[in-house]
Amino acid sequence: MTAHGSARGRAVTxxxxxxxxxxxxxxxxxGMAAEPLKVGFVYVSPIGDAGWTYQHDIAxxxxxxxxxERVETRFVESVPEGAEAERVxxxxxxxxxxxxxxxxxxxxxxxIKVAKAFPDTIFEHATGYKRAPNVGTYVARFYEGRYLTGIxxxxxxxxxxxxxxxxxxxxxxxxGINAFTRGMRSVNPDAQVKVIWVNSWFDPGxxxxxxxxxxxxxxxxxxxxxxxxxxxLAAEEKGVHVIxxxxxxxxxxxxxxxxxxxxxxxxxxxxxxRAVLDGSWASAAVWGGIREGMVKLAPFGAAVPDAVRxxxxxxxxxxxxGALHPFAGPVRDQDGNERVAAGATMTDEAMLTMDxxxxxxxxxxxx
Amino acid sequence: xxxxxxxxxxxxxxxxxxxxxxxxALGELxxxxxxxxxxxxxxxxxxxxxxxxxxxxxxxxxxVAALAGMGAxxxxxxxxxxLTLTLQANQVATGLALTIFGVGVSAFLGLDYTSVALESxxxxxxxxxxxxxxxxxxxxxxxxxxxxSFAVFVAVTVFLYRSRWGLVLRGVGEAPASAHALGYDxxxxxxxxxxxGGAMAGLGGMYLSVVYxxxxxxxxxxxxxxxxxxLVVFATWRPARVMLGAYLFGGTTILQFHIQGAGVDVASQIxxxxxxxxxxxxxxxxxxxxxxxRLNAPAALGQAxxxxx
Numbered sequence: 001m002t003a004h005g006s007a008r009g010r011a012v013t014x015x016x017x018x019x020x021x022x023x024x025x026x027x028x029x030x031g032m033a034a035e036p037l038k039v040g041f042v043y044v045s046p047i048g049d050a051g052w053t054y055q056h057d058i059a060x061x062x063x064x065x066x067x068x069e070r071v072e073t074r075f076v077e078s079v080p081e082g083a084e085a086e087r088v089x090x091x092x093x094x095x096x097x098x099x100x101x102x103x104x105x106x107x108x109x110x111x112i113k114v115a116k117a118f119p120d121t122i123f124e125h126a127t128g129y130k131r132a133p134n135v136g137t138y139v140a141r142f143y144e145g146r147y148l149t150g151i152x153x154x155x156x157x158x159x160x161x162x163x164x165x166x167x168x169x170x171x172x173x174x175x176g177i178n179a180f181t182r183g184m185r186s187v188n189p190d191a192q193v194k195v196i197w198v199n200s201w202f203d204p205g206x207x208x209x210x211x212x213x214x215x216x217x218x219x220x221x222x223x224x225x226x227x228x229x230x231x232x233l234a235a236e237e238k239g240v241h242v243i244x245x246x247x248x249x250x251x252x253x254x255x256x257x258x259x260x261x262x263x264x265x266x267x268x269x270x271x272x273x274r275a276v277l278d279g280s281w282a283s284a285a286v287w288g289g290i291r292e293g294m295v296k297l298a299p300f301g302a303a304v305p306d307a308v309r310x311x312x313x314x315x316x317x318x319x320x321x322g323a324l325h326p327f328a329g330p331v332r333d334q335d336g337n338e339r340v341a342a343g344a345t346m347t348d349e350a351m352l353t354m355d356x357x358x359x360x361x362x363x364x365x366x367x
Numbered sequence: 368x369x370x371x372x373x374x375x376x377x378x379x380x381x382x383x384x385x386x387x388x389x390x391x392a393l394g395e396l397x398x399x400x401x402x403x404x405x406x407x408x409x410x411x412x413x414x415x416x417x418x419x420x421x422x423x424x425x426x427x428x429x430x431v432a433a434l435a436g437m438g439a440x441x442x443x444x445x446x447x448x449x450l451t452l453t454l455q456a457n458q459v460a461t462g463l464a465l466t467i468f469g470v471g472v473s474a475f476l477g478l479d480y481t482s483v484a485l486e487s488x489x490x491x492x493x494x495x496x497x498x499x500x501x502x503x504x505x506x507x508x509x510x511x512x513x514x515x516s517f518a519v520f521v522a523v524t525v526f527l528y529r530s531r532w533g534l535v536l537r538g539v540g541e542a543p544a545s546a547h548a549l550g551y552d553x554x555x556x557x558x559x560x561x562x563x564g565g566a567m568a569g570l571g572g573m574y575l576s577v578v579y580x581x582x583x584x585x586x587x588x589x590x591x592x593x594x595x596x597x598l599v600v601f602a603t604w605r606p607a608r609v610m611l612g613a614y615l616f617g618g619t620t621i622l623q624f625h626i627q628g629a630g631v632d633v634a635s636q637i638x639x640x641x642x643x644x645x646x647x648x649x650x651x652x653x654x655x656x657x658x659x660x661r662l663n664a665p666a667a668l669g670q671a672x673x674x675x676x
Contacts (some may be wrong), residue, residue: 216376365632
């Protein structure tokens with residue numbers, strides 16, 4: 001199991017907690033002392049100061065703070081997707097965790113497999129699509145945040161070209177690129193988005209090189225769907241704008257930062273833990289967006305004028321009220337084919353299987 | 368941006384991407400020329416990257432960071448040298464262990480420094496020369512560590528092929544027993560070679576974390592240490608070809624991003640493969656003469672030597 005910084009402090013806390021609860025159990029008649037719900041978290045990367053895992057860990061801490069002694073959390077970071085993940089998840093289930101959050105797409109099959117062996121443990125898997133009576137899934141409508149940040153990019157660009165550093169051509173990432181492009185072109189019909197695939201979630205060297213290449217090709221707003229802060233640093237150094245992802249990255253790019261599309265899982269974690277505690281939990285596919293508080297925009301950077309801020313906030317209200325949908329028709333793909341007719345709205349099903357670029361994205365989508 | 372500007376951007380980025388490989392591979396070249404195979408380059412690069420980064424954050428000085436990165440790499444290689452040269456442990460196994468060790472220790476050391484922002488090192492600006500059109504941008508605007516890597520290349524080449532001690536070092540790698548019979552301290556010379564290799568790997572890692580990215584994250588070398596190792600072999604232990612291979616690898620990496628950004632219709636997965644394929648194909652083609660490979664490959668590479676037996 002991967003060690004982490006506060007391992008010793010945690011061990012001391014655990015031992016103390018174990019001693020206290022043992023004493024309490026001995027002293028009180030059986031059944032009086034409520035055992036805390038042990039909640040396990042499996043993270044795909046180190047927590048760090050920003051990024052996907054960092055956002056999950058913030059939510060874990062908030063949940064712990066809110067529920068106090070009723071829960072006891074433990075996390076394992078940098079768990080590779082694959083055989084190692086199954087071992088870690090199994091270990092958490094076997095050591096008495098009543099609720100386990102597995103926070104990366106690649107944990108899907110291991111989670112389902114372990115869940116079969118531990119029917120009394122409840123699992124919540126992020127971004128997956130396989131469920132079981134004791135496995136629920138949750139994911140955020142990241143594309144809503146992407147659309148709003150696209151509006152910011154469309155208003156701020158001078159070259160009418162935005163650069164997008166992307167990880168892997170899966171529907172999740174493609175949906176983000178398309179939503180960003182539609183947001184950008186909603187205020188700037190000439191805008192184009194250039195995409196570079198780095199084929200890695202996390203490789204600062206390559207992310208940096210990709211961002212540099214996009215800037216050299218004329219992009220003056222950079223955004224990314226990868227995990228490190230390297231694109232933000234590249235933008236800051238080259239004097240162009242950057243729109244972050246996962247976390248507010250303004251401290252890495254104080255002048256370049258415009259805003260960021262961030263995730264907030266704390267409501268979901270809190271709700272889920274409460275449901276498990278009072279026995280009302282049921283397997284479900286949760287897909288929440290801005291309305292549910294799962295997607296949030298980071299505070300605007302100084303470079304963003306008030307008029308743009310107001311426009312974006314107004315659009316955000318429209319998304320919450322349902323008046324605006326990032327994929328409301330007409331939606332045309334790159335080749336001009338109509339994917340959604342005017343007046344209609346794209347279904348969740350169609351969004352989840354998106355495998356084409358909308359008009360305004362340059363280049364061909366790798367298949 | 369103009370075509371000319373794009374070309375300049377690609378060339379500048381190529382040199383940046385190639386520089387960590389140049390350092391690590393030139394260091395490993397000297398190590399292997401002395402007859403020692405150190406597979407721990409990746410681990411030493413990571414240690415150099417994290418220690419260099421911490422030094423840069425704490426001191427604010429690139430010179431201190433470079434020295435710290437070299438020290439970290441050399442320290443790790445000293446451990447390797449002690450195990451393989453003094454205790455005669457298996458070099459392959461020890462080198463692999465050093466890589467695993469470096470990955471773990473660097474992640475631990477860097478815990479509090481993950482994603483700390485660092486001011487990047489500006490390129491030098493030589494009055495007049497840097498302002499020359501095109502040439503100024505291409506030749507006179509790198510950061511100092513790039514120029515240092517050129518100097519290291521020249522120094523390694525001159526040392527190996529134009530100096531008496533370079534001849535001795537190569538002799539130790541070819542026939543350690545003969546070198547010993549002539550009165551040379553085989554183990555001592557190999558110690559020095561391994562230390563140099565460690566320092567260069569550390570410097571390459573430090574370049575990546577302090578100058579190039581500039582950010583520290585776990586396992587950020589992402590296999591560059593292994594590429595440096597492969598470069599030495601594919602370049603048939605010749606410094607100029609090591610340089611060529613490093614820039615070729617860096618160049619194709621950068622070029623494939625530009626091809627993608629320009630919207631050329633090629634699968635990005637194939638483009639990602641391009642740097643590896645191009646480097647191997649070119650180096651294999653120019654180095655396919657079997658006799659010359661035998662001449663350049665250190666005959667005693669990877670074999671333990673003990674003066675008493």
